Amino acid sequence: MSLFNTSRLVGKTVLITGASAGIGAATAVLFAKGGSNLILVARRIHPLKIVAEEAAAAYKASGLTEGGKIATIQLDVADKAQVASLLDKIPQDLRNVDVLVNNAGFAHGVDKVGSITDADIDAMFATNVVGLISITQLFVREFKARGAGHIINLGSVAGREAYPGGSIYCATKHAVRAFTEALRKELVDTKIRITEVQPGMVETEFSVIRFRGDKSAADKVYEGIQPLVAEDVAEEIVWAAARPPHVNIAELFVLPVNQASATLEYRGN
Incomplete structure (x- = not known):
């Protein structure tokens, strides 16, 4: 069965x-x-433009x-002032966003508690947590006003x-x-869908x-094991978004076949 065997994504704005x-x-x-419209957001504008070109080529090849x-919008989700101005930067014909994918996030360092810098702590929380919450708050208000929408948060095995x-990244x-679960419960009386995708390696x-x-x-992180690649996780995100409107994929935990947990994997391949 094709990932795009329905028209549910066509014309949607993501x-x-x-x-x-x-x-x-x-x-x-x-x-x-799959025929969606895209608003692509990132700190680095040059690679973002390249991704936009690749996406345009994929759409053209689809024949839709x-x-x-x-x-494309250059924006740092960790900057509250930039986030506050996001809606004003979206072109008018794309203002009605259907799906929000909160993907921005990173880990910095493998230092243990006692040796972690304040800069690393602040940066990871500002992007991974505060940035995600700030963006979500913007679109929850939008989705409530329209009575529909889908928020997909990128979690992790961590x-x-x-x-x-990994104490700070895991935190x-x-x-x-926790935020995603609380949000899903808060919105249970709406048609807004809330999904968390949790990749492993x-x-x-x-x-x-x-x-x-x-x-x-x-x-060395990937030696002896076949990890997931970005396209594997992308398929899960898009699959969740393409479910019927009454179906919500609450959590999707996806691992390489030789990984069983954050710290248990088989490296004999």
Whole structure:
């Protein structure tokens, strides 16, 4: 069965944060293939423009005639003033957002408690938690006014199980999970859908950032195991968005076949 065997995504407008690389970029391309309009948001405008071009090519190749509008917005979700101005930056013909994908987030360092810098703590919480909440609050108000909408938050296996060297990142993803669950319960009397996608090991630039640009250290994370790739997670996000309006995928926990938890994997491959 094709991922795009229905017309549920065609003409829908999807806003994706952290869309300049990794899971966000792959998700943008896949939504475009399904005929959605896109609002792509990220701090880095040059790679964001490249993703927009890739998404436009995917839409053109789909042969669809509806949807396919793409806008890019340079914005740091950790900057509250920038977030407050987001709605004003969205083109008028894309103002009615149907799906919000809160993808922006990162881990920085593997330092243990007692050695973690205030800068790393502040940066991870500002983006992974406060930024996600700030963006969500904007669109919850919009969705309530229209009586529909879908919020998809990117959680992590780190939001289910804490591990050494990840105390702050794990704390942020535990916060995302708690926030998402509370939000789902608050909106139970509406038609707004709330989803959390929780990936395990995914090979993107995530580990390079975590290891402060040390590519060799990042590569060791994936030695001996076949991890997920960005496109794998993108398929789960888009699949959840394409369910019938009365169906809500509350949580989607996805791991590589040889990973069983945050700290248990088989590396014999």
